[in-house]
Amino acid sequence: MAKIKNIVVLTGAGISAESGINTFRDNGGLWEQHNIEDVATPQAFAVNPGLVHRFYNERRRALETAYPNPAHAALAELEAALGERGGLLTIVTQNVDNLHERGGAKNVMHMHGRLHSVKCCLCGRRRDFGGATHEGMKCGDCGGTGSIRPDIVWFGEIPHHMDEIEAAILSCDLFVSIGTSGAVYPAAGYVQLARSFGKQTLELNLESSGGSHLFHNSRLGKAGKIVPAWVNEIIKTLP
Ligand code: OAD
Numbered sequence: 001m002a003k004i005k006n007i008v009v010l011t012g013a014g015i016s017a018e019s020g021i022n023t024f025r026d027n028g029g030l031w032e033q034h035n036i037e038d039v040a041t042p043q044a045f046a047v048n049p050g051l052v053h054r055f056y057n058e059r060r061r062a063l064e065t066a067y068p069n070p071a072h073a074a075l076a077e078l079e080a081a082l083g084e085r086g087g088l089l090t091i092v093t094q095n096v097d098n099l100h101e102r103g104g105a106k107n108v109m110h111m112h113g114r115l116h117s118v119k120c121c122l123c124g125r126r127r128d129f130g131g132a133t134h135e136g137m138k139c140g141d142c143g144g145t146g147s148i149r150p151d152i153v154w155f156g157e158i159p160h161h162m163d164e165i166e167a168a169i170l171s172c173d174l175f176v177s178i179g180t181s182g183a184v185y186p187a188a189g190y191v192q193l194a195r196s197f198g199k200q201t202l203e204l205n206l207e208s209s210g211g212s213h214l215f216h217n218s219r220l221g222k223a224g225k226i227v228p229a230w231v232n233e234i235i236k237t238l239p
Contacts, residue, residue: 004234005087008165008172009075010190012094014179014206018069018224019099021062025181041155049135049146056150057132060115063097071178071227072103078231079105085238090168092161094180094187096152109168111159111187117151120144126151159186169194176230178204179223182211191215204230 013023023029038044039055079089091100091108096115100108118129123142137148153159169175175194182188191214194201203215204226212218219226 003237003239004173005082005085006172007078007082007088007174007176007234008090008092008168008190008194010092010094010175010177010180010187011075011100012178012180012187014181015071015093015223015227016066016069016095016097016099017179017206018071018222019066019097021066021095021097021099023179025183036155040152042157045149045154049149052150053133053135056115056152059096060130060132063099063115066097066099068099068103069224071223072099072105074228074231075100076104078234079107081235081238087238090172092165092168092187092190094184109161109165111153111161111165113150113152113160115150115152118148119151120147121149122147162186165190166193169199170197172199174200174202176202176204177211177215178227179206180209182209182214202230 013021017023024031034055039052045052075089075091082089089107091105093100093108093110094112096110096113098116116128116130117126118133119126120139120142122144123139125141127140133148133150135146138145139147169190175191177191180187188211191201191211201215203212203218204223205220206222207220219230
């Protein structure tokens, strides 16, 4: 294996599945139980904010009894190992949970927002917030009432950190996608971006995804097994 110092990992719901967090598109996944249009669009929040608050309160509650699994821990270990040697791991996650951070990772970009953050629709300010949100909440910054929304990137909105993510992919040696179906852009297009920059690409997923053929290599299995195994291999190649 060629020497690798700088890695970008893109994660999706599959990395948190073994922690007990629902994925979206697997059997019984969240988008089978709920209509995207009812809970994950700005229009849904305008029409039925109570339902949207309840949906994300449930997601936040589910996290209270969920813990990072060996895949989260392995990525934190890789981050530390690369950092000690002047390298870098950038974790770009589509997940709104906090399991990467609780697993010990520090360099994490949440491109679809975070469950533990709220945003004011009036003044645009964000605040860390871990409790249940509701329609009557007042913004601590502008004083607006009813304007607080979950800080989640909904369908039709622009993901966070786009420029930083592209810059990280441009400067990496290897791009790795873990536990994502590749159904949602722009995340789904990052493998092609990485390849257009001449980067090596690897997919780690439970099963072949729609975009598997886009990667140089693909390994199938549960993230809790195949991510620690891959991390061990990379760490062995480090000087
Ligand atoms: P999906 O539910 O679309 O895909 C989850 C992927 O994880 C699938 O390819 C599964 O095969 C795989 N998987 C399931 N269990 C796994 C395990 N134990 N180990 C490894 N892989 C496993 O979730 P995402 O791709 O993350 O966006 O979905 C992308 C975005 O769509 C989400 O961020 C969310 C959703 O709509 C927003 O809400 C904005």
